[in-house]
Amino acid sequence: MSRSNQSRHGATKAPAAPAATAATAAEVATAAVAATAAVAATAAVAATAAKDPSDRVFSAFVAAMSAVVILLVIGFVLLLTADSMQSIRKFGFEFITGSVWNPVNTEINRMDFGALPFIFGTVVTSVIALLIATPLALGSAIFVTEYAPSWLGKPVSFIIELLVAIPSVAYGIWGLFVLVPLMRDSVEPFLQDILGQVPVLGALVDGPPFGQDLLTGGVILSIMILPTILSLSKEIIAQVPRLQKEGMLALGATRWEVLSQAILPYAPSGIIGAAMLGLARAIGETMAVTMVIGNSSSKISASLLTPGYTIASAIANQFTEADSPVYFSAIVELGLVLLLVASAFNIVSRFLIARLAKKTEAADA
Amino acid sequence: MKKIAAVLGLGALVAAATIAQAVPGSGLVTAGVADEAKSLTGAGGTFPAVLYTKWFSEYAKLTGVQVNYQAIGSGGGIKSISDMTVDFGASDAPMKDDQLAATKGGALLHIPTTMGAVVPTYNIPELSKSKKVLRFTADTLAGIYLGEITKWNDPKLVADNPELAKIDRYIIVVHRSDGSGTTNIWTSYLTAVSDKWAKTVGYGTSVQWPVGLGGKGNEGVSGNVKQTRYSIGYVEEAYAVQNKLPVAQVKNAAGNWMDPTAKAVSAAAAGVTLPADLRIMMVNSANPEAWPVSGFTWLLVYQQQTDPAKSLALTRLLWWCLHDGQAYAEKLLYVPLPVDAIKKAEVLLKSITINGAQALPAELSK
Numbered sequence: 001m002s003r004s005n006q007s008r009h010g011a012t013k014a015p016a017a018p019a020a021t022a023a024t025a026a027e028v029a030t031a032a033v034a035a036t037a038a039v040a041a042t043a044a045v046a047a048t049a050a051k052d053p054s055d056r057v058f059s060a061f062v063a064a065m066s067a068v069v070i071l072l073v074i075g076f077v078l079l080l081t082a083d084s085m086q087s088i089r090k091f092g093f094e095f096i097t098g099s100v101w102n103p104v105n106t107e108i109n110r111m112d113f114g115a116l117p118f119i120f121g122t123v124v125t126s127v128i129a130l131l132i133a134t135p136l137a138l139g140s141a142i143f144v145t146e147y148a149p150s151w152l153g154k155p156v157s158f159i160i161e162l163l164v165a166i167p168s169v170a171y172g173i174w175g176l177f178v179l180v181p182l183m184r185d186s187v188e189p190f191l192q193d194i195l196g197q198v199p200v201l202g203a204l205v206d207g208p209p210f211g212q213d214l215l216t217g218g219v220i221l222s223i224m225i226l227p228t229i230l231s232l233s234k235e236i237i238a239q240v241p242r243l244q245k246e247g248m249l250a251l252g253a254t255r256w257e258v259l260s261q262a263i264l265p266y267a268p269s270g271i272i273g274a275a276m277l278g279l280a281r282a283i284g285e286t287m288a289v290t291m292v293i294g295n296s297s298s299k300i301s302a303s304l305l306t307p308g309y310t311i312a313s314a315i316a317n318q319f320t321e322a323d324s325p326v327y328f329s330a331i332v333e334l335g336l337v338l339l340l341v342a343s344a345f346n347i348v349s350r351f352l353i354a355r356l357a358k359k360t361e362a363a364d365a
Numbered sequence: 366m367k368k369i370a371a372v373l374g375l376g377a378l379v380a381a382a383t384i385a386q387a388v389p390g391s392g393l394v395t396a397g398v399a400d401e402a403k404s405l406t407g408a409g410g411t412f413p414a415v416l417y418t419k420w421f422s423e424y425a426k427l428t429g430v431q432v433n434y435q436a437i438g439s440g441g442g443i444k445s446i447s448d449m450t451v452d453f454g455a456s457d458a459p460m461k462d463d464q465l466a467a468t469k470g471g472a473l474l475h476i477p478t479t480m481g482a483v484v485p486t487y488n489i490p491e492l493s494k495s496k497k498v499l500r501f502t503a504d505t506l507a508g509i510y511l512g513e514i515t516k517w518n519d520p521k522l523v524a525d526n527p528e529l530a531k532i533d534r535y536i537i538v539v540h541r542s543d544g545s546g547t548t549n550i551w552t553s554y555l556t557a558v559s560d561k562w563a564k565t566v567g568y569g570t571s572v573q574w575p576v577g578l579g580g581k582g583n584e585g586v587s588g589n590v591k592q593t594r595y596s597i598g599y600v601e602e603a604y605a606v607q608n609k610l611p612v613a614q615v616k617n618a619a620g621n622w623m624d625p626t627a628k629a630v631s632a633a634a635a636g637v638t639l640p641a642d643l644r645i646m647m648v649n650s651a652n653p654e655a656w657p658v659s660g661f662t663w664l665l666v667y668q669q670q671t672d673p674a675k676s677l678a679l680t681r682l683l684w685w686c687l688h689d690g691q692a693y694a695e696k697l698l699y700v701p702l703p704v705d706a707i708k709k710a711e712v713l714l715k716s717i718t719i720n721g722a723q724a725l726p727a728e729l730s731k
Contacts, residue, residue: 106567176588184593210537212578212589295542295579307578313542317581320411320438321544321570323458325467328440 077339084333086326087113095333101297103318103327113330115337117297121214121308122341125289126282128218128304129225134275136222137229145237146259157234163227172291175220180292183219184211188305206303212294215304220288225278232274233267240266265360269353276349283342286312311338388707391688393729394681397428401678408435409442409455412546412601413662416479416699417455420690427685430678439546439570446473446665452675454665457481457546458570459644472668474713475644477661478686480700482602482630483550484658486610488590489517491532499613500525500622503558503649503657506615509536509597510555511562512576517595525616532595539589539598542579544570550660551599554648558657568646599658602630603698619653626656627700633659635703643709661706669718676717676724683714684729 081088087095091113098114105111140160144153188209195201240263248258294307295317315334322328397403407417414436421432437445439456446454447468454473465473485501492499505521508514514521517532541548552568566572578593580586583604590598590610602625605612614622623629633650649657664683670676687710691701702710717724 100573102573104567104569104572107564109565109567109573176585177592181592208535210578210593290542290581291585295581296574296577298574298576309579317543317579318571319440319544321440321546323440323443323544323570324461324464328444 077336080332080336080339084329084336087329087333090326091330095330096337099297099300101314103322103324111326113326113333115311115314115334117300118309118311118314118334119337119341120300121217121293121297122283122310122312122338124214124304124308125217125221125293125310126279126345128215129221129282130275130279132219132222133226133229133278134271137226137274137278138233138271141230141233141237142259142263145234146255146263157230160230161227163223168224168285168287169291171220171224171288175216175288175292179220180211180216182211183213183216184209188215203302204304207301207305209305210294210307212292212307213305214293214308217289217293217308217310218304220292221282221285224285224288225281228281229274229278232277233271236267236270236274237263239270269356269360272349272352272356276345279345279349280342283338283345284312286310286316289313290316311341388688388691388701388704390684390707390711390729391692394428394685394689397430398677398681398726400674401428401430401681402672402674403429403678404431404433405452405675405678405682406433406435407442407453407455407664408437408445408451409665410439410457410546410662411436412457412481413455413479413699416690416694416697419693419697420686423693424682424685428681430682432682438544439549440544442665446667449667452666452679455663456665457660457662458549459646459663460665468667470667470669470671473665474668474717475642475663475665476683476687476710476713477634477643477663477702477706478690479694480630480634480647480659480661480702481546481550482625482633482656482659482700483547483554483599484602484605484625485597485599485613485615486587486590486605487597487613488592488594488611489529489532489534490594492528492611495528497528498611499529500616501613502616503554507555507559507562509538510540510574510576511559511565512538534595537593537596538574538577539580539586539593539596540574540577541571541583541586541599542581543585545582546570546660546662547583547599547601548572550646550648550658553646553660554658557646557649606698615657617653617655617657618649618651619655621653623654623656625658627695629654629656630659630700631703633657634661634706636705639706639709641709641712643706643713659700661702666717668716670724671719673719676719677726680714680717680725681729684725687711687714 091098095113095115096119097116098112099116100109100112100114101117102109102112140156144157148156188205188211191205192209195205244262244266245258248262253261289310290313293310293313295309295313296307297309297314299306311334315331315338318327319331322331414434417434417436421434425431434455439458442451442454442456443460443464445451447464449469459475460473485506487499489499502525505514505525508519508521515535517529517534517536523530549568549570552562552566552572555562555566556568557563566575578589580589580598583600586598586600587604587608587610590596600610602612604610612625614624617623632652633647633655636652637650639645643661643663645661647659647661650659664686666679666683670679687702687707691707694701711730715723715725715730723730
């Protein structure tokens, strides 16, 4: 199930093929995991069932197709590594821990490339997006599949899924002219009013509200990944066996009881998977974020109201005019780092899903 | 006169004769010649792309030579020509010495094609109705972008703009987030006028900004300035004109308050000593009539060409751009090169060789 969902995700994303290498990086990371699984599965099938020649031909055919995908990923990683060698040699591990990104040599400040502000921005905005989008998407998915009459549910999910088709630059323009003023003049002052005096949370909303900051970046991302998470969660909820639900109802359970005891316990790994696919999109998203995040790598601060920068925006912004070989190489290395961040998220989610699956099994036994 | 010429177009000989008066040396390329290559490729900066697109489409009508120009950015243009994957590159920033040393095809020439100006724009609601624009000096601009002048009512600003005395607000600084020739001109200017800027930030297509928000592209910066009260930003002059943004006056090196008119921008490269290779940022020009934040944009070509057909097509194209092409600049909100610069560029053009001989046809270079 999760595999078909992933390829579906790939299909919806493909037409909007982003200009930057970065966006592709995150997608490829997702695709790579899917492809590995695919090859393993075909190999297993081939070993057990392929007696019939047509079967054998077909399994070889599909195996070849997934091999192509994997080769693409490998080629991609090799190319990124080769092009970033100069920067890797020069900066080593400090590329990841350093927080100064200075492409110009001056008397006082040497040229230096440290990606930490970008990594920080990417992780923070993606997590904000996930925290906002997952409950919204899950809520809508439950409403659409379980509560809404079908004359209402279908158009609602159709409209939400339409959000996928909006190009990211359109989100960016909307973000810059509508969302940014709204955040600056209403939402952020409001958050400061209610959270400002609270000890730890206060630090999250410290500083003057610019409207162009990590929080706004996260909000726009949450809108963009909402449809992905929604459509996957919807399918997952729909796949809960009918018998299980009807059994609960027959026992006199209320709708809420069916939902909380028969449906949701069945679905958590799928929902986490859906959220992670949304996350993959958020990590690689470039244009919309660039237009609202403030693009400033000058400081890393706990406040979500600080202007920030993401890896993907940095690549998109600086790639075309990177005018010295080291600079160019550092930008390519950013692509590599993005791939690593995406893989890290992927690994964590696999781990989570595996843990959950074990738990459910234990509970069933 | 130039405008009339542009309207008539270049197809007719009559028009060609008119243009000849605009820039001496115009009207010499009238049709394609048999031995020249019928297609050329180039890549580089986005800033001159609009002008280049117009030029190359007119040039194709005139001579049948198709020029394919890809606006991939100056960095990309430099890389492409250094690797010899294109026939010419284009850049808004002059190449550095180590870059020039690393080219695959030997010496690269910088042929200036047009000029651009960068202007400060701002948003102060209290002044939106005022007809008078703000005035900045080199000192105040550097102070603001260094984060040292943080409020609009700073005494240094009030000294030139008494109307700011009541504006007790923090200045929100906006800069470009993407690498760009615009940023290169702006930071080159700040480097030229401020010691502290030169030592801590320096100049380039992207720099490490001490303060401020980054907007993507000219539209990102102007969008930010438009909707952020008490902000200041910098954009290409053409962009400010088209979008009717308030454009500040800047005091030039001679101490005159200047508006960024086409004349003032062109003056930046006139009446001053230009180096023979024309590899120079024109900022803070000594000309008393000059807008101080101006710069060239260049086409990059190899001095020693290897393909006779291409070298013929390329040198003829460059000649046409330097002369006839200038007539298109103003209409598209670019600034034509002053004659001094064209003369120097002609010398460079004549120095291009093929098999040891001058590549530019003799009937053009006489």
